[in-house]
Amino acid sequence: MIADFGARKLALGLTMVAALSAAVLAQSPDRSKPPAIGPAPSLKMPAIQKQKLSNGVAVWIIEHHEVPLAQINLIVRSGSAADPIGKYGVGSLAAAMLDEGAGTRSSLELADALEFLGANLSTTSSFDYSAIRLSVPVSKLGDALPLMSDVALRPTFPASDLDRLKKERLTTLLQARDNPAALIQLAFPRVVFGPTHRYGTSANGLPPAIEAFTVADLQAFYRAHYRPDNATLLVVGDVTPASLMPMLEKAYGSWKTEGMAALVAAVPNAPQLKSRQVFLVDKPDAPQSQIRVGWVGVPRSTADYAALEVLNTILGGSFTSRLNQNLREEHGYSYGASSAFDMRLSAGPFMAAAGVQSDKTGESVKEFFNELDRIGTLVPEDELKKAKNYVALSFPGEFETTGDLARKLEELVVYNLPDDTFSKFVGAVTSVTAADLQKIAARYIQPDKMAVVVVGDRKSIEGPIRQLNLGPVNIITIDELFR
Amino acid sequence: LVLCAAVALGAQGTKLSVPYTQFKLPNGLNVILHRDTSVPVVSVNVWYHVGSGNERPGRTGFAHLFEHVMFEGSMHVPEGEFDNWLEAAGGNNNGSTTNDRTNYYEDMPNNALELALFLESDRMGFLLDDKAPDKINGQRDVVKNEKRQSVDNQPYGQAFIELPALLYPAGHPYSWSTIGSMEDLTAASFEDVARFFRTYYVPGNASLVIAGDIDIDATRKMVEKWFSDVPAGKQPVPPINAPTVVLDGVKKKTITDRVQLPRLFLAWHTPAVLKPGDAELDIVANVLSGGKNSRLYKRLVYDMQIAQDVNAVQQSQALDSNFMIIATARPGQTLDKIQAVIDEELDKLRAAPPEPREVQRAINQYEANFFRGMERVGGFGGKANQLNSYYQSAGTPDYFQRDLDRYRALTPADIKAAVEKYLPKDRRVELSVVPGEKK
Numbered sequence: 009m010i011a012d013f014g015a016r017k018l019a020l021g022l023t024m025v026a027a028l029s030a031a032v033l034a035q036s037p038d039r040s041k042p043p044a045i046g047p048a049p050s051l052k053m054p055a056i057q058k059q060k061l062s063n064g065v066a067v068w069i070i071e072h073h074e075v076p077l078a079q080i081n082l083i084v085r086s087g088s089a090a091d092p093i094g095k096y097g098v099g100s101l102a103a104a105m106l107d108e109g110a111g112t113r114s115s116l117e118l119a120d121a122l123e124f125l126g127a128n129l130s131t132t133s134s135f136d137y138s139a140i141r142l143s144v145p146v147s148k149l150g151d152a153l154p155l156m157s158d159v160a161l162r163p164t165f166p167a168s169d170l171d172r173l174k175k176e177r178l179t180t181l182l183q184a185r186d187n188p189a190a191l192i193q194l195a196f197p198r199v200v201f202g203p204t205h206r207y208g209t210s211a212n213g214l215p216p217a218i219e220a221f222t223v224a225d226l227q228a229f230y231r232a233h234y235r236p237d238n239a240t241l242l243v244v245g246d247v248t249p250a251s252l253m254p255m256l257e258k259a260y261g262s263w264k265t266e267g268m269a270a271l272v273a274a275v276p277n278a279p280q281l282k283s284r285q286v287f288l289v290d291k292p293d294a295p296q297s298q299i300r301v302g303w304v305g306v307p308r309s310t311a312d313y314a315a316l317e318v319l320n321t322i323l324g325g326s327f328t329s330r331l332n333q334n335l336r337e338e339h340g341y342s343y344g345a346s347s348a349f350d351m352r353l354s355a356g357p358f359m360a361a362a363g364v365q366s367d368k369t370g371e372s373v374k375e376f377f378n379e380l381d382r383i384g385t386l387v388p389e390d391e392l393k394k395a396k397n398y399v400a401l402s403f404p405g406e407f408e409t410t411g412d413l414a415r416k417l418e419e420l421v422v423y424n425l426p427d428d429t430f431s432k433f434v435g436a437v438t439s440v441t442a443a444d445l446q447k448i449a450a451r452y453i454q455p456d457k458m459a460v461v462v463v464g465d466r467k468s469i470e471g472p473i474r475q476l477n478l479g480p481v482n483i484i485t486i487d488e489l490f491r
Numbered sequence: 492l493v494l495c496a497a498v499a500l501g502a503q504g505t506k507l508s509v510p511y512t513q514f515k516l517p518n519g520l521n522v523i524l525h526r527d528t529s530v531p532v533v534s535v536n537v538w539y540h541v542g543s544g545n546e547r548p549g550r551t552g553f554a555h556l557f558e559h560v561m562f563e564g565s566m567h568v569p570e571g572e573f574d575n576w577l578e579a580a581g582g583n584n585n586g587s588t589t590n591d592r593t594n595y596y597e598d599m600p601n602n603a604l605e606l607a608l609f610l611e612s613d614r615m616g617f618l619l620d621d622k623a624p625d626k627i628n629g630q631r632d633v634v635k636n637e638k639r640q641s642v643d644n645q646p647y648g649q650a651f652i653e654l655p656a657l658l659y660p661a662g663h664p665y666s667w668s669t670i671g672s673m674e675d676l677t678a679a680s681f682e683d684v685a686r687f688f689r690t691y692y693v694p695g696n697a698s699l700v701i702a703g704d705i706d707i708d709a710t711r712k713m714v715e716k717w718f719s720d721v722p723a724g725k726q727p728v729p730p731i732n733a734p735t736v737v738l739d740g741v742k743k744k745t746i747t748d749r750v751q752l753p754r755l756f757l758a759w760h761t762p763a764v765l766k767p768g769d770a771e772l773d774i775v776a777n778v779l780s781g782g783k784n785s786r787l788y789k790r791l792v793y794d795m796q797i798a799q800d801v802n803a804v805q806q807s808q809a810l811d812s813n814f815m816i817i818a819t820a821r822p823g824q825t826l827d828k829i830q831a832v833i834d835e836e837l838d839k840l841r842a843a844p845p846e847p848r849e850v851q852r853a854i855n856q857y858e859a860n861f862f863r864g865m866e867r868v869g870g871f872g873g874k875a876n877q878l879n880s881y882y883q884s885a886g887t888p889d890y891f892q893r894d895l896d897r898y899r900a901l902t903p904a905d906i907k908a909a910v911e912k913y914l915p916k917d918r919r920v921e922l923s924v925v926p927g928e929k930k
Contacts, residue, residue, distance in 0.1 A: 036720040039567035039613060042576050043605040049531030049704070074529050075865045116793070119783040124852045126859030145859050172796060179752070179799045179821060186646035186750045293749075293929065295643045296636070328574045337571070340632025343640045363640045394579040401581020401600050408530045409866035 051404035053431045054413065057249055061261045067241045068421070069249050070413050076146045078245035079410040080153070082160050082260075083421050084138040085240075086233035088211040089275045089353065095225060096206065097213015099233070101173065102226040103133035106140065108169035111158030115169050118155065127152045131159065135211055135275075136353045137422045138233070143411065146246045150255055157259035163230065165223050177218050185486055188291050188463045189363065192298040194489045196461045199287045200303055200357050201278045207356060208278075215490055236263045240421045244413040275354045280304050281457050284479040289486060290466035297369040297464030301376050302359030303457060308351040308423045314436035315444045316349055316452065321395040322445075323347045323383050323453075324360055328394070330379045331360055339375065341368040349452075353423070358452065366465050370472025373460060377478075380455035387442045400437045403430075507861060507891040509874060512707050518723040519695025520615075522714050523878050523888045525702040527868050533703030534869030535607040536596045537615075538879040540698075541691035543671070544590045544664035544731055544810065552634070552671015553679055555588040557687055559630035561595065562586065565610075566617035570626065573610055580606055587871060590665055591809040592883060594876065598869035601704045608717040615697065616721035618688055624681040631676055638670050646750045647924050657742050657920045658758055658813060664733050665810060693724030698882050702875035703868045733810050736760055738918040747927025752799065755826045757816040757833065758920040761913045764807035764884045770897035771909035772805035772814050777853035778845050778906060779803040779816065779836065784852075786836045787816070795832065797824040809884070814914060826923050840910040844903035857898045861891065 059067040088099045107129060108115040122129050127144040129152075140160050144152040184190035194210060201208030212218075241260065243252060281303045306316065317325070324331035324347025335345040345362035360380065364372040407413055407430075420429060460478055462469065474481055512524040543554045562584070564570040577584055582599030597607040642648040652668050659666035699718070701710055738760060762768035779787045780803040791798035801818040818829050867873040881890035 037609075037716050039609070039617075042568075042572075043609050045580055045606055046602040048581070048600050048602050051531065075862050077859075077862055077866070116784050116789070120848075120852065123782050123784070123856055124848070126855040128859075143859075143863065145862060172793070175796065175821070176792075176799065182751050182822065183646070183799070183819075188644055295639045326578055328571070328578050333571075336633055336636075337629065340629055341636065343633060343637040363636070363644065365636055365639055394575060397581055398578040401603075402583060403581075404530055404600065405532050405581075405583075405598060405869075408532070408868070411866075 048401050049404070051407060054407070056417070056427060059249060059253055061241075061257055063236050063261055063263055065236045065239055065241060065260055065263065067243065067253070067256055068417055069247070069252065070244045070417070071248060072244050072410055072413060073246050075410075076246045077410055078144055078146045078149045078243065078247050079414045080142045080144075080149075080156065081242040081414045081418060082140045082156070083240045083242060083418055084234050085238050085422060087133045087135050087137045089135045089206050090229070090233060091206060091213075093204070095217060095221070096209045097211070097217050098221060098225050098229050099138065100133050100211045100213065101170075101177070101218070101221055102229045103131050103138045104173055105165050105170060105226055106131040106163045107159045108173065109164040109166040111162045111164075113155075113158065115166070118159070121155055122152065125152050127155075129156060129159065133211065135207065135356075137418070139418065141414070149247070153255055153259040160234065161260070161263050165226050165230075167223050170221070170223055170226065174218055174221060177212055178215055181215055181218075181490060188294050188296065188298045191289055191291065191463045191486065191489060192300055192461065195287065195289050195463060195484060196300040196302070196359060196459075197357060198489065199459045199461050200281065205278045206275050207352075207354070231266070235265050236260075237265050242414050242417040242421065244410045244417070277307070277355045278304050281459055284456050284458055284460070286460045286462070286473060286478050286481040287484055288466060288470060288473065288481060289461070289463040289484045289489070291463050291486070292465055292467070294463070294465045295366055296363045297366050297372070297462050297469055298363050299369070299372060299376065300359045300361050300461045301373075301380065301455075301458050302357055303454075303459060304355050305349045305358030306351055306452060307353060307355045309353075310351065312448050312452075313351070314433060315440045315448050317399050318392070318395050318437060318440045319383070319445050319448055320347055320349055321399055322387055322391060323379065326395070326398055330382065331362070331376070334375050334379055335362050335364065335372060339368070339371070341365055341372045341375070366468055369462065369464055369469040370476060373462070373473060373478070374476055377455050380453055380458070383453055384446065384449045387445050389442065392440075392442050392445070396437050396440060400434045403434055507865070507895060509865075509878065509889045509891055511878065511888050512711070513888065514711070516694065516715065516718055518719065518721055519693070520718050520721065521698040521882065522711075523698065523700045523882060524705065524707050524710055525700070525874065525878060526705055526707055527702060527874065528704045531601050531704045532598060532868065533601045533604050533701065533705055534596055534598045534873060534875040535604070535611060536594065536700040536702070536869075536875035536879055537611055538698045538883060539593045539692055540591075540696050540728070540883060541593055542589050542591045543667065543669040544733075545691060546664075546667070546671075548662060549675060550679060550683060551667040551675045552669070553675070553683060553687065554593055555669055555671065556627070556630060556634050556676060556679055557684060558586045558588045558593050558595075559634055560623070560626055560684060561614050561618065563626040563630065564620075564622075565614040566620050567613050568610060570622060573614075576606060577603075577610070582607065585871065588669055589808075590669060594871075594879065596869060596871070596876065604701070604705065604710065605713055605717075608713055611699070612717040612721055615692060615694065615718070618692065619685060623684060627679065627681060627684055631679065635673060635676055638673065638676075642670055647748060647754050649746060649748055649929070650754070650756055650922060650924055653744065653746060653922055654756060654758055654813075654920065657744060657922060658738075658760065659736055663736060664731050665808070689725070691728060693728070694718065694721050695724050696728045698879050700875045700878045700888070702873070702878065731810070736811060738920070741917060741919060741921055743921045745923040745925060747929070748924050749929050750924065750926050752820050752822065753826050753923060753925045754817065754819045755829055756920070756922040756924075757830070758922070759814045759914050759918070761805060761812040761814045763809055763811050765894075765897075768909055768913055769805065769807055769812060771901060771905050772812070772913060773857070774850060774853045774898065774901055774906055775840070775909055775914070776803040776805050776814070777856065778840070778849050781853060781856065784849075786839070787818070787833060790832055790836065791818060791829060797821055797832075798829055826925075830921070834916060837910060837914060837916065840907055844907040847903055850901060850903050850906055854898050854901065858895060861895050865891075
């Protein structure tokens, strides 16, 4: 029995107090209003200690002595956005191949060595950058660092492992055909950015390109971008610079720049959508429709960053946001609705999103537009205050673990943000006004120009969608999404 | 702070310890306080020792539906304000339901602790007001959409409805899925909610953990202030009467779904959480599918490349656990071929213990993950929730070191013995999901 099982050993191992509390009987607290809340605690931003290796690689360190762990992230400031035309997906595959053989070790030998140390090593990339991330008990840091630098500096790209990873990725794309949530992730960016802009195709790429990738393709990407002049080391954990720096120097100090510096032109901002259109992907008999409404958003460098965080919190960035309250709590059409500005080096997408029951697809799309229209009118003061508090007061919780802190450092490095970005953020949020929100909403949320993308059961949802008269309705086949 | 004598991992000197203060209120509420000042946040975590295993036939999915209603306000908290007030204080919250328990948390800046205690105490003591029937109707629709999203519209989602029904006899508390059936969700009434609340949502069936940047004495006084007037339950919480379940043969079933690739599920009955055999089977799962060198991954995915993925897991539960192996075929490959390889590998482990390095590698990963689990206070994966979890399953909150010691003590012979004893080839569930029409 669950409760009995717990209670049976209740007396065991109580380290401090086990006694009945002093009775406060019959004294009911005042429940007529919520208790007053005292002043919010301030977050003391941890100090970033900046060092350099002999070859010039920047090392940023945050000491964090809570748990005997170390997080070491090597950031390479090139990601999928650097994929050449015709080779979309090569940067992502190159990152994935880094730990499939490196130095003198095979893929299996590397995995065995790292796992034996209790280390977690991941090699990944996004549109904006690539990363090799190591989490390891600090007592094993000296053993794990040479393995990590092998992966970063001496990957061997074995042809048989490349073949295996290609098949794995192609099979994943085959499985995406089963899943409306996966299909919408392919369909929405393709509609907003088009098939040629890099943001229009998923970071992993599509079957024709994946099938054609060779070891030479991966090596070319690697040589162009994985270079000391394009890299930064970020360390957070139970370390001191004095003990750490010699280890890092040994692991990474000999990394030399070869040839010309990497020249990567930023992805150009995509042309903005001009008029509203609907795109419908047929997934026969789906019990829910996946809906996305949006267009080209903003880059991370936007001066409106803090105001957009507040605006999106109100629209669809929190549980009490308008979209979630409307589609979930008020109407019960959905398990949850949200919105987001995906901010990258160039303007990423803005999207409002939900999965809704199929027989309420038309009603749901209508409610999306009700909320997208309404966000353009002045936000009431109490709603603004709630959103500003939510963003500002929950911010310290994002700095809790070694992994959290390292991700915050990544953001500073990749987007070239000043060191005081995080300590200034709360103040910037606090100063946002309702007039500011109305101004940026008029600029960044124009519902009459957005794309409406729906993956669902065409025979039951096309009629209700057409009745909304949103604009031209385009039918996309599932096959088209994979070409 | 968390760790005393944090020296070399793996050395016997390392001790995991989460100091805590524990007390009980006269109404029966168990309270556990833990101080961690690394960031100025606090997590309030409440477990009610009731889950879908306590549901009655015809009302499957009810414990989870009830969990949703808990967020819709209570006698002194108007509908919607639970979330509004918390968000205005910078707080986040969530809840979840399993077979065995329902849990809730609020994470927030430490200045808002009293708000969370007011909210938690109000819904523990005074959930039902005259608007409750409407709230149930509203959340019924939401939960049905949760089912559509997480089960019905998910490839292979139907398997998690089929597996409990294959593993357990009809009427057993684990024989239905936590999400329940659409019919039963439709049938749930206000009277059901009122009865469930009176029976299970009583302080003596709950445990409150507060962890984070708190002052222990002041927090204790706050708990006494807000929870002392929560009425005690009128009668003891009814125990679950479940017979021990043993499969007497292979239960085989094939279902169709709109999927590209077939997927195989093998499932066994295994020892309950923390019972002898439970830790062994965690390590068996790692030896089989944890990392590229694990036996099933290496053969099926790495070498033969006949499977897209393979996962083994010991799903630990209070009454009895399930060990599962799940593998998806590559295009053109059959589940028969995959199952034959799985059985070959299980036979090898029945015949000879794994290499010492395989077992040590798995234990080292468990050990490092215990440290990673010490970093976060809140959410479902933080220390506050783990203290409540250990309190329910082990009877004591600070079970971290003793839990880790279970794994450290294991030998290759223990792993072989566990496979022989608990994963018989002739007594298990074999479920295949193959491409076709959704049933």
